[in-house]
Amino acid sequence: MLTTTPSDSHTWNLVFLGLLLTELGCRVVNVGPCPPGRLVVDFCLREAPDLIVVSSVNGHGAEDGVPLAHQLRAVPQLRTTPMVIGGKLGIEGRDVEAGRLEEAGFTRVLGEDVESLSRLVAAVKAGTAP
Numbered sequence: 001m002l003t004t005t006p007s008d009s010h011t012w013n014l015v016f017l018g019l020l021l022t023e024l025g026c027r028v029v030n031v032g033p034c035p036p037g038r039l040v041v042d043f044c045l046r047e048a049p050d051l052i053v054v055s056s057v058n059g060h061g062a063e064d065g066v067p068l069a070h071q072l073r074a075v076p077q078l079r080t081t082p083m084v085i086g087g088k089l090g091i092e093g094r095d096v097e098a099g100r101l102e103e104a105g106f107t108r109v110l111g112e113d114v115e116s117l118s119r120l121v122a123a124v125k126a127g128t129a130p
C-alpha cells in the first residue's frame with residue numbers, strides 16, 4: 001500500500017515510489033494525494049497489504065505521520081503490518097525525530113533512502129521483515 005499524509009498534495013513522489021516498488025516485484029496500490037486517514041484505513045482493510053509505505057515531502061510528514069500511524073495501528077488487522085514513512089519529512093532537510101514516528105507505530109523512518117526501502121521490500125518478501 002502506497003500512500004501519503006492528509007495534507008500532502010505532491011504526486012511525483014508517489015509515482016516514483018510506485019514504479020520502484022513495481023520494479024521490485026510488488027503489486028502496488030497507490031491511494032493518491034491528500035488522502036483522509038479513514039480512506040487509507042479503508043484501502044488497507046480491503047487490500048490487506050504486506051507493507052504500508054507512507055511518503056511525504058511537503059515538510060509536514062513528521063507531524064502528520066503521527067496521527068496517521070495511530071489511526072492505522074488502532075485497527076486490529078493492521079497492528080503488525082510493516083509500515084514505513086519517508087521523504088522530506090521535516091522542513092529544509094532538518095533532522096526529524098524518528099523516535100516520535102516510531103512510537104506512533106512506524107516500523108522504520110527512512111527519510112529519502114530508497115536503498116533501505118529496497119532492502120526492506122526484500123525482507124518482507126523473504127518473511128524476515130521486523
Ligand code: B12
Nearest residue numbers: 008009010011012013016055058059086087088091092113
Ligand atoms: C512540484 C512541487 C510542488 C507541486 C506539486 C504538484 C504535484 N501534483 O505533485 C505544488 C505546486 C502543488 C507544490 C505545493 C507545495 N509545495 Co512543493 N514542491 C514541488 C517540487 C518543485 C518538486 C517535487 C517533485 O515532484 N519531485 C519529484 C519526486 C520524484 O521526488 P521527491 O518528491 O523529492 O521524492 C524523492 C525523495 O524524497 C524520495 N522519497 C519520497 N518519498 C519517500 C518515501 C520513502 C519511504 C522513501 C524511502 C523515499 C521517499 O524518493 C523520491 C526520489 O528520490 C519540490 C522541490 C524539489 N525540487 O524537490 C517542492 C517541495 C517538495 N514543496 C515544498 C513546499 C513547502 C510546498 C508547499 C507547502 C508550498 C506552499 N507554501 O504552498 C505546497 C504544499 C502543498 C501540499 N498541500 O502538500 C517544499 C517542501 C519543504 C521541505 N519538505 O523541506 C519543497 C521541497 C520545495 C522547497 N525546497 O521548499 N509543490
